[in-house]
Amino acid sequence: MTTEIELRNIQKWFGSNQVIKDFNLTIAPHEFIVMLGQSGCGKTTTLRAIAGLETIDDGDILIDGEPVQHLKCSDRDIAMVFQSFSLYPHMTVYENIAFPLRATRMGKADIDKAVKEIARILQISDLLDKRPSALSGGDMQRVAIGRALVRQPKAMLMDEPIGALDAKLREQMRAEIKRLHVKQGSTTVYVTHDQVEAMSLADRIVIMHDGKLQQVGRPEEVYLHPANLFVAQFVGSPVMNVADIDIGTADSATEIRLQGSEKGFAFGDAALTGIRRDAPVALGIRPEAVLLSHSKSNDHLSAVTTNIEPLGSHDIVDVKIGGQTLRARTESGFVAGEGQEVWVNLDPEQAHFFDRESGLSLRKAQ
């Protein structure tokens, strides 16, 4: 199962609404790709287009170099796991898993062997005689994955396969999907709106917004070097702080001033190399790069805490500087309550700069 999938210039309209805009992506063999985006961003439509459940208006879908956009889904040899699982209620678990094999006119004994083998891998052997309605959510999901894997398809597509499960089960199934992928190594495209799922599962994350591809990259790449404001704010929890700033100089050192604030943060020139200064700039900074201190020092600015979210392992503290609020991540209990004065500094190493109009990152790709 060394299948490469390539999407070239995909365009798709629903009426006058363009839902996929000039989409290009090459998915390497064995790769686990996660398409991440809000609902309605076109990620599921893209997935369904790969499966053949949705036609495309323009472009090419290539599987192993062969264009398949004109093939019916039954001829593409791709398996899909649906968010709703879509187990056939009138069939037992065994029949559900055997169903795709029956389409291939495989012998009875071979089908039996394949079904039992996949049931063993997924640890659902004792459920084979049951009806889907008698299963728990997690087991339904295992059966759905089993039904997809049993045929050893060229590629696996998963449309929010664990979105319908509760939080604890979701975590467990996430680990299981990862384990299965490592074991089976099938080329996988996985759609989700949950960035934690995306970060933990993906070899590469594809972030979509409004039908357009925003960024493709390894999880840490997307996290550390977001290509634009949308990616910056979509990936990471809590959300990255974004503030309108002016870049100026004070005492012959470069300074970042939050708009509405009198004073600025001294940034070394090193942190600003390659940043174009001719455009209106927005600063993006993750909460862990907003550093709080109880003691006054020259390079820190005074701020007042407005809100504390204790999360156990750490706290999220909102501080107000000038008119703008920044969220900081501190060790738990670092700030006692709202309305306290703290001293704030930013880590220039982890600062991102974006063109306020286009939203694009001003730092050239590294």
Next chain:
Amino acid sequence: MAAVQTTSERALNKVAIISVLIVTIIFLAPIYWIVSTSFKPRNLATTVPPTIVFEPEISPFVKLTLRRSQLREQPTPEEYAAAPWWERLVFDGGEKIVRSGRGEVQLSGYPSRFVNSLIIAITSTVLAVAMGTFTAYGFSRFKMPGEQDWLFFILSTRMLPPVVVAIPMFLMYRAVGLNDTHVGLIILYTAFNLSFSVWLMKGFIDEIPKEYEEAALVDGYTRMEAFFKVVLPEAATGIAATAVFCFITAWNEYAFALIMTRRDAQTAPPFIPSQVGSGLPDWTVIASGTFLFLLPVAIFTFLLRNHLLRGMSFGAIRK
């Protein structure tokens, strides 16, 4: 929710049960009347006040199914002794069974009318449900221009009382030679039921999640295979319900059957009252014919009762 019923609630419950019982009795009384009359001796059928307790006999059914005529003279004791038990029942009623030259008994008009009813109702039900299911699937799953208009048009064929078109239909049927044929009535009843079947099945198929078929499509099946292997089993409930309704309509239809058929393709509904004929009607024979006529619908509905209760497992799609 109150776990313990209060006194007033219990009283209310009793009132409800008693009202339901009364309504049930009112509805079942005519059926009881038909069933009891069909087992009565002829002289007890029309007594005033009605006879409730009597010794049931099956002579009405014998008379219903065999050709018979009035006895001109009493059978001789030898004839009576030689006759089988069912023939004696007819003798007792002052009638005799008509035999052919070779001494074979002949069937009355009823059995062939009953078979006609079965052939016509079953065939038209199968056709209406099958065509309705396909049409409904098309409307449910594919976008087409003027979809709502088409659906309205299909429904509009039911907006006219069917009898309004009886005369033109009769003339058309006479012109093409479909009068008094099975095919003629089958076409007619299929057409009656089709719009109903399309609308009912569309409701059921709309409720079957699209994902089932999509799963089957990516699992390597064509749309046709997905329809037969996934949609049809899921739609079984709807098909059963639609079939029951179509069958009842076709089985009970009276007006067109009366106008369009005379002998060969006549169904039971116009035949049963025609037995009243001239002279003194034998109500026991008419009641027994009606009783037998009630059975198929009752059996059919009973067989499909589980589907009608819609208890199917719509549980494997998580929403």
